[in-house]
Amino acid sequence: MASEKLIQFLQSTGRIAPQQAREIAGSFASLRVGKNDFFLRAGKISDEYFFLDTGFMRAFAHNPAGDEVTTAFYGGGQVVFEVSSFFNRIPSQENMQALTDCTGWFITFQELNGLFHSREEFREFGRSLLVKGYAGLKSRMLAMITESATERYERLLKENPEVVQHAPLKSIASYLGITDSSLSRIRAGSKNSALK
Amino acid sequence: MASEKLIQFLQSTGRIAPQQAREIAGSFASLRVGKNDFFLRAGKISDEYFFLDTGFMRAFAHNPAGDEVTTAFYGGGQVVFEVSSFFNRIPSQENMQALTDCTGWFITFQELNGLFHSREEFREFGRSLLVKGYAGLKSRMLAMITESATERYERLLKENPEVVQHAPLKSIASYLGITDSSLSRIRAGSKNSALK
DNA sequence: AGACTCACTTGTCAAATGACAAGAAATCAT
DNA sequence: ATGATTTCTTGTCATTTGACAAGTGAGTCT
Numbered sequence: 047m048a049s050e051k052l053i054q055f056l057q058s059t060g061r062i063a064p065q066q067a068r069e070i071a072g073s074f075a076s077l078r079v080g081k082n083d084f085f086l087r088a089g090k091i092s093d094e095y096f097f098l099d100t101g102f103m104r105a106f107a108h109n110p111a112g113d114e115v116t117t118a119f120y121g122g123g124q125v126v127f128e129v130s131s132f133f134n135r136i137p138s139q140e141n142m143q144a145l146t147d148c149t150g151w152f153i154t155f156q157e158l159n160g161l162f163h164s165r166e167e168f169r170e171f172g173r174s175l176l177v178k179g180y181a182g183l184k185s186r187m188l189a190m191i192t193e194s195a196t197e198r199y200e201r202l203l204k205e206n207p208e209v210v211q212h213a214p215l216k217s218i219a220s221y222l223g224i225t226d227s228s229l230s231r232i233r234a235g236s237k238n239s240a241l242k
Numbered sequence: 243m244a245s246e247k248l249i250q251f252l253q254s255t256g257r258i259a260p261q262q263a264r265e266i267a268g269s270f271a272s273l274r275v276g277k278n279d280f281f282l283r284a285g286k287i288s289d290e291y292f293f294l295d296t297g298f299m300r301a302f303a304h305n306p307a308g309d310e311v312t313t314a315f316y317g318g319g320q321v322v323f324e325v326s327s328f329f330n331r332i333p334s335q336e337n338m339q340a341l342t343d344c345t346g347w348f349i350t351f352q353e354l355n356g357l358f359h360s361r362e363e364f365r366e367f368g369r370s371l372l373v374k375g376y377a378g379l380k381s382r383m384l385a386m387i388t389e390s391a392t393e394r395y396e397r398l399l400k401e402n403p404e405v406v407q408h409a410p411l412k413s414i415a416s417y418l419g420i421t422d423s424s425l426s427r428i429r430a431g432s433k434n435s436a437l438k
Numbered sequence: 439a440g441a442c443t444c445a446c447t448t449g450t451c452a453a454a455t456g457a458c459a460a461g462a463a464a465t466c467a468t
Numbered sequence: 469a470t471g472a473t474t475t476c477t478t479g480t481c482a483t484t485t486g487a488c489a490a491g492t493g494a495g496t497c498t
Contacts, residue, residue, distance in 0.1 A: 107384060109384075109387075109388040110388070115384065115387055115388060117380065117383070117384065129373055129376050129377065130373055130376065130377040130380075133369065133370070133373045134370075134373065163362075166359075169365075173329065173369070173372075174329070174330075176369075176372055176373070176376065177325055177326055177329045177330065177372070179376065180325050180326065180372065180375065180376050180379065181325065181326040183376065183379045183380065183383065184313065184326075184379065186383065187313070187379065187382065187383055187386070188303060188305075188311065188313065190383070190386050190387075190419065191305075191311055191386075191416065191419040192305040192306070192311060194454075195454080195455075196454095214474090214475065214476090215475070215476060215477095216475075216476090220387065223386065223387040224455070224456085225455075225456060225457080226475090226476075226477095227455095227456080227457090227458095227476090227477075227478080228454085228455055228456070229476095230476060230477055230478080231455095231477085231478080233476095233477095234477075234478085390484080391484080391485075410444090410445065410446090411445070411446060412445080412446090420485070420486085421485075421486060421487080422445090422446075422447095423446090423447075423448080423485095423486080423487090423488095424484085424485055424486070426446060426447055426448080427447085427448080427485095429446095429447095430447075430448085
């Protein structure tokens with residue numbers, strides 16, 4: 047198993063020692079998701095806690111009008127699962143789909159819970175991940191309130207440049223809360239802002 | 243101790259039995275926060291996990307320009323603390339302030355951790371609360387992307403009518419991501435939408 | 439009472455963004 | 469390859485929202 051990246055990841059919070067990380071990683075099974083394949087479909091229960099090793103994914107919901115709204119992007123080194131569906135065992139409102147071919151490692155809800163039960167340090171790790179996701183959402187919310195569309199785009203470009211390279215414009219636009227034509231204009235503008 | 247509401251709350255996820263709920267509630271101490279008093283100041287570590295029994299509170303941050311941005315409202319029956327600061331033991335970026343006189347029950351981080359350690363059912367309860375908060379933020383984010391300011395205001399009015407009665411207009415406006423004059427116009431408009 | 443502050447409203451104008459539609463460019467299926 | 473589909477860009481115009489400023493009214497302090 048070439049799960050070195052997962053083992054590193056488990057140690058990243060400093061609460062899990064190398065040997066324990068190796069043991070925990072042993073409970074994960076490998077998974078690959080082909081480009082455009084769905085990792086999770088709305089209506090299903092999110093049951094895989096998936097460490098994404100290589101590739102990019104996105105999550106999206108539908109607004110009342112039926113349009114797709116991208117709610118998250120994921121790159122290598124992140125864990126992909128729908129929090130509410132996974133922990134509450136209820137159908138997901140969101141879809142998760144691979145933007146590129148993806149590879150990684152997963153465990154099921156049941157296995158995760160077993161590990162949480164038997165390993166306090168892994169439980170702490172899981173909480174830390176949840177808290178981190180929560181904080182990330184909060185800061186995105188703050189950006190949505192205080193920044194202009196252009197600023198939000200530039201922030202995404204800076205903080206997540208790979209995403210911009212792999213996601214289609216309309217997904218990025220709905221993630222930023224703007225229309226695709228507006229984003230197209232923002233892109234055109236930021237290049238020529240000095241010219242004309 | 244008249245902590246019946248807290249005891250009920252602990253049982254609300256169905257994972258904690260009445261007797262256990264009573265014992266856990268016994269670890270909480272009572273707290274009152276006077277109107278306009280700060281429950282938490284930016285720069286401090288959030289160290290109280292506070293079950294708000296009666297009253298209303300809000301959380302707010304400052305944007306780069308220095309203006310207050312309200313990030314959350316809390317009413318009776320909710321738990322008030324800054325997730326990231328509390329669990330990561332880092333200074334809070336947010337302030338939390340009482341909108342009205344408040345009463346409730348709290349435990350410190352250390353005590354909470356002790357309970358998490360000794361009582362699996364309370365640990366599950368804590369996770370459930372975190373997951374609920376996470377899901378709430380996600381749906382607020384979705385509303386911010388897909389709904390107009392008027393729709394967001396009407397949703398708040400419907401889902402949290404008490405808040406609107408106790409928070410000043412400008413706090414509500416920044417929570418909704420609009421200026422106070424826009425909110426004032428929205429309010430004026432929704433009354434007269436049938437008239438001229 | 440009188441002067442102050444604070445919360446809210448309203449007017450005017452500008453800026454940001456959306457709606458809709460047409461066209462160019464890239465991608466895909468057969 | 470070719471036609472179909474999707475993706476992205478661009479034009480025109482409408483709508484939403486913001487910026488700024490003035491005004492009203494309610495409460496507060498001395």
